[in-house]
Amino acid sequence: MATFEKRVGTTGKTTWRVRVRRQGGPWLTKSFPRKTDAETWARGIEHQLDSGEHVASSEARKRTLGDAIDRYLSVTLPQSKHQKNIKEQTRLLNWRKAEMGPRALVSIKPSTIAEVRDRLATTPNRFGKVLTGSTINRRITALSACLTVCVKEYGWLQKNPVPNVTRMPDSKGRERFLSGDERKALLAECDASPCSALAPLVKLALATGARKGELVGLLWSNVDLERRVVRFVDTKNGENRTVPLAVTAVQVLTEWKNGRPTAGPVFPLTVHDVNIPWRAARDAAGLNDFRFHDLRHSAASYLAMSGASLMDIAAILGHKTLAMVKRYSHLSEQHTTAAVDRMASQFLK
Incomplete structure (x- = not known):
């Protein structure tokens, strides 16, 4: 139901303020010089509301998108997890x-x-x-x-x-991963790098599929060599992720840990500290088209080719949905087919 309020200004000018509300929603208000105009507007708004049509509130009419973005960036976003x-x-x-x-x-x-x-x-x-x-x-x-x-x-x-609003078709994900020869060449250059942390960091990236930032932020307190697990805290999607360590990865970390402080970061480097020796080793190995993040793709590809399911790969890499790892499905399918053939040759003769 609409309510009407007669207002008289200091100059004697009369206006009619009308307010309309439905089912606990926000008040919709507007002022008119004549009551008949206010009544006409109120009837139209009530009809729209009763029909389920969207009617902009007075706040929406006053506020700009810039106002919304400013408040979101200053108040809401800083509280995001x-x-x-x-x-x-x-x-x-x-x-x-x-x-x-x-x-x-x-x-x-x-x-x-x-x-x-x-x-x-x-x-x-x-x-x-x-x-x-x-x-x-x-x-x-x-x-x-x-x-x-x-x-x-x-x-x-x-x-x-x-x-x-219809979204654009997503771009096809990058599928670049190291071949056997490329991996050997890259690891050889990393071993020869003046940055002693580069080789174990790259090997751990290949073993876990971790991002560069996750590796640089890894603490010894989140590494359990006896249980063969490593825990990455506050990852890109805002969650913690525990990843199992292969025996070779445990050996790499054990050797790296020997004689070094067992508290604080595993790799006492910044992302910038990693970038310079990484690029030098990568270029020396002849892999100019290869990025550090492609080590993550390589790890996922190796898992798929080793028979890991897409769900396993998603859990290890920290993806919330299987859609992100579907790019590796063709690699997994090739090795699944081989497994079926081995089963058939043994049991279905």
Whole structure:
């Protein structure tokens, strides 16, 4: 039901303020010079609400997307449990603010977001390359997180428009991994590196599929050589991950531990300290197209070729869904077929 309030200003001007609300939702308010206009507007709003149509609140009409992003970055995001993603989320949302910041929240519709999406998909960036589908989708996801909070916590929106926006096809994941000869050449150069930590760090990366940041942040207190497990804390997805260690990995860590402090970081290096000797060893091995992160792909590929299931690979690498490890399914299938052939030759003759 609508309520009407007559107001008289200091100059004697009369206005009518109307308020409409349904089922505990937010108050929708507007002022008119005549009561008949206020009544007409109220009837229209009540009809929209009764029909289930989206009606922008007064807060949504007053607030801009820039206001929402500023509050999200200053208040909400710093409290997120995924602290490692804050820098990236801040970058993506600041880009969005520069693009659409002055727009009122009420004007942000699926078509608005889709228009920016389509432009990104066809406009080259400063390097002359068009953004990949995955990159564009990350920008949409960051915006969705902000607008979801505007609905649930700030009360600035009634509905998040992003779920109605079609995402771009994700880019095909990189599948580069070391062949046997490449692995031998790389490890030989790492052993010869003046950085004594490089070889054990690279070997552990191949044995566990851990990311560079996870290895640099690894503490001896999270390594149990007797139980043959290592625990990576506060990983990229915000969760801890325990990974079993192969016998060879235990040997590598045991040798590295000998004569060194058993407290603090396993590898007392920064990411920058790793990058310089890593690139030197990689280039000396003739692997100019190989990144440190490809050691992670190599570990996953070796697991697949050794008969590990996609679920096992996802658990070891710390992926929350199997979709991320489907790129290795063809390697797993080849070795699964070989296992079936061996079973058939023995039991199904």
